Amino acid sequence: MHGGDPVLGAVRAAQQQDLPAVEALLKSCNLPTGGLAQHLPGYLVLEDAGQIVASAGLELHGTAALLRSVAVQQDYRNRGLARAMINQLMKQARSQGVRAVYLLTTTAQQYFRRMGFETLPREAVDPAVTTSAEFGDSCCATAVAMRLALGG
Numbered sequence: 001m002h003g004g005d006p007v008l009g010a011v012r013a014a015q016q017q018d019l020p021a022v023e024a025l026l027k028s029c030n031l032p033t034g035g036l037a038q039h040l041p042g043y044l045v046l047e048d049a050g051q052i053v054a055s056a057g058l059e060l061h062g063t064a065a066l067l068r069s070v071a072v073q074q075d076y077r078n079r080g081l082a083r084a085m086i087n088q089l090m091k092q093a094r095s096q097g098v099r100a101v102y103l104l105t106t107t108a109q110q111y112f113r114r115m116g117f118e119t120l121p122r123e124a125v126d127p128a129v130t131t132s133a134e135f136g137d138s139c140c141a142t143a144v145a146m147r148l149a150l151g152g
């Protein structure tokens, strides 16, 4: 579908020096940055023409994980970048023994439903994940929680 996009080949693991650029991208998308520095090693980024134009991060909490910071700069949207990065992170999660991936969203519930995530009450989220900085972030107090069970 979007598999032939040459930009996709530039998806890579984030490095510590990407921190300011990822932070700026998240702020431009109104996404929380709490705990970002700590969890940056679990992030994928897409660099194009020397700029970080997309990110997606996975925080591991035992057999549960939090998908966060899924952000694509405006000019790069609707070409499957977020989908490709999420799929890559789900594959990684599975190989690391993660059984369920959670996320919080205020704006992209329909998007993640199409990716297979289901809404659930926040109280039903694995307590290991609710310790995350993102869960404590006041901007996410109204966000919907979603979950994807990873088979096998």
Ligand SMILES: CC(C)(COP(=O)(O)OP(=O)(O)OC[C@H]1O[C@@H](n2cnc3c(N)ncnc32)[C@H](O)[C@@H]1OP(=O)(O)O)[C@@H](O)C(=O)NCCC(=O)NCCS
Binding pocket: 029, 031, 069, 070, 071, 072, 073, 076, 077, 078, 079, 080, 081, 082, 083, 084, 103, 104, 105, 106, 107, 108, 109, 110, 111
């Ligand atoms: C949500 C976001 C990451 C999608 O990135 P993307 O690379 O453009 O997404 P993809 O190319 O994989 O998918 C595009 C499809 O999703 C749809 N889509 C995009 N954002 C959506 C949203 N918020 N809700 C529902 N559908 C959405 C597009 O209309 C498109 O549909 P189509 O395939 O029928 O044409 C991007 O729009 C973004 O950065 N938004 C701001 C940050 C944000 O809200 N992130 C989610 C945080 S939890």
